[in-house]
Amino acid sequence: MRSFDLSPLYRATVGFDRVADLMDRVLTNEVTQPTYPPYNIEKTSDNSYRITVAVAGFAGDELSVDVKENALIVAARKASEQEERTYLHRGIATRAFERRFHLADHVKVSGASHADGMLHIDLVREVPEALKPRKIEISRADQIEATSIEA
Template sequence: MRQFDLSPLYRSTIGFDRLFSLLDQAGAPESATTAYPPYNIERTGENAYRLTLAVAGFGEADLSIESRQNGLTIKGAKEARKEGEASDVLYQGIAARAFERRFQLADHVQVTGARLENGLLHVDLIREIPEAQRPRTIPIGRGAPAPVAAPKESAKESPKAA
């Protein structure tokens, strides 16, 4: 049960919809279906990240990764067994159920690659901030400030009152 109400914020703010929906999702209880498959998020560099999902039993053909705007969706679905294949499973401890896991990405975060290795799906991400938005240092000069150009008066201005 969520202990705070965001509805007053929805009414009085503009442009923060994504932030409030993330807060709503964070406050919602996590059910067993959303906890599968387990995952890790690790920082591999200053602007590099790796998302690792435990997808034992899934092959490359069973998985799909889609990056759209500020979201990353990873889906897994195994093909149903054919009727000709008979198998007596005495105990099934490895989950093979279909899943869909969604992640919200920050601005300027891009997926650079993915690989499946030993039952782990590794998705590499990098944050590339555009040059115009990167912080820059402004040198502090000594001496007189640079002259400010005064606006030029045009001859077409209204005549002066005498």
């Protein structure tokens, strides 16, 4: 395993402590990540994203989408089949799964839809006004002195 020194990052930035946590999480994850179910992540505009998960064989009521502590959790549990079936070949995987996605700050789930065996989850980044960039006016020293003398 590799070890990275993040001290240059701390000298040049303020408030990026979570970047180190994210790097640690990524580097300590196991090399073999689960590949079921397959999914896409697409950026649909500057502040919106869409996650599409292939959920063939699952009905809408067998799927769940939850958000807990900046984590999006997509899970599916197949309802027990009433009748026993004999398969000659079973290629459609309908096994239960749970897939987690870590959400960045201010990213909210705006909706989810299930159609044609695909689960679409729409996300939007809503940055509060207090965190948006703003211009700071710089006053001249003679203006400050004149204001304080008048007061």
